[in-house]
Amino acid sequence: MLNPMNKNDLRLYFIYGSGNGNVQRSLDVIEQALQSGITLFQMREKGDGALAGKALKEFALTVKDMAALHDVPFIINDDVELAMAVQADGIHLGQDDMRPGALPDYFDNKIVGLSVRDGAELAASDLGNVDYIGTGPIFPTLSKDDAGEATGVSGLKSMRDKIGELPMVAIGGITENNYHECIENGADGIAVISAISEADDVPRTIRNFLE
Numbered sequence: 001m002l003n004p005m006n007k008n009d010l011r012l013y014f015i016y017g018s019g020n021g022n023v024q025r026s027l028d029v030i031e032q033a034l035q036s037g038i039t040l041f042q043m044r045e046k047g048d049g050a051l052a053g054k055a056l057k058e059f060a061l062t063v064k065d066m067a068a069l070h071d072v073p074f075i076i077n078d079d080v081e082l083a084m085a086v087q088a089d090g091i092h093l094g095q096d097d098m099r100p101g102a103l104p105d106y107f108d109n110k111i112v113g114l115s116v117r118d119g120a121e122l123a124a125s126d127l128g129n130v131d132y133i134g135t136g137p138i139f140p141t142l143s144k145d146d147a148g149e150a151t152g153v154s155g156l157k158s159m160r161d162k163i164g165e166l167p168m169v170a171i172g173g174i175t176e177n178n179y180h181e182c183i184e185n186g187a188d189g190i191a192v193i194s195a196i197s198e199a200d201d202v203p204r205t206i207r208n209f210l211e
């Protein structure tokens with residue numbers, strides 16, 4: 001952690017991909033989200049219609065440039081090689097991805113995030129290289145098939161107690177109606193997919209989150 005992140009960057013973390021084949025709609029949502037004040041963006045490309053190869057790299061470069069225009073750091077999920085190829089601002093790793101300690105030197109001054117669901121995963125994780133953890137799902141989610149059972153805000157609070165000051169973002173089923181419970185229970189911010197990607201009015205939703 002040569003260059004610790006600013007934990008304010010975690011305040012409203014939007015995670016999205018190319019939108020299951022509807023790339024233009026996805027770019028529109030991401031642009032609106034950037035304009036409306038998200039503080040961090042993660043490109044997470046999964047599921048039906050996921051882009052790969054050259055198309056994925058082009059999409060990543062497009063979104064990276066959009067994010068840079070808004071001074072929003074651009075993080076890539078899982079794909080260490082792609083993150084280096086497009087010079088992303090960071091990488092987010094799950095428990096089944098590369099271990100943070102094994103990351104190439106490129107990431108020494110980049111943002112490194114790690115998903116840690118509970119105390120058992122925390123005990124098994126080497127946080128030496130990690131700038132923030134993401135924990136959840138706090139609430140039930142439809143956006144990740146293998147997310148497992150919701151940990152609730154009690155899980156979040158217990159994670160905060162265990163990790164001390166390390167920046168932490170809550171994820172999973174977070175909406176405009178429940179995000180404050182996450183902040184009250186120790187999260188520095190919230191990470192969302194559907195609350196923004198499926199919002200009827202993206203700017204209004206983001207205003208409500210940032211209130």
Ligand code: TZP
Pocket residue numbers: 136137140141142143144147171172173174191192193194195
């Ligand atoms: N990791 C844990 S829950 C989740 C991820 C990627 C999905 C979050 O999506 P949503 O739509 O905000 O519940």
Ligand code: MG
Pocket residue numbers: 077078092093094095097
């Ligand atoms: Mg992963």
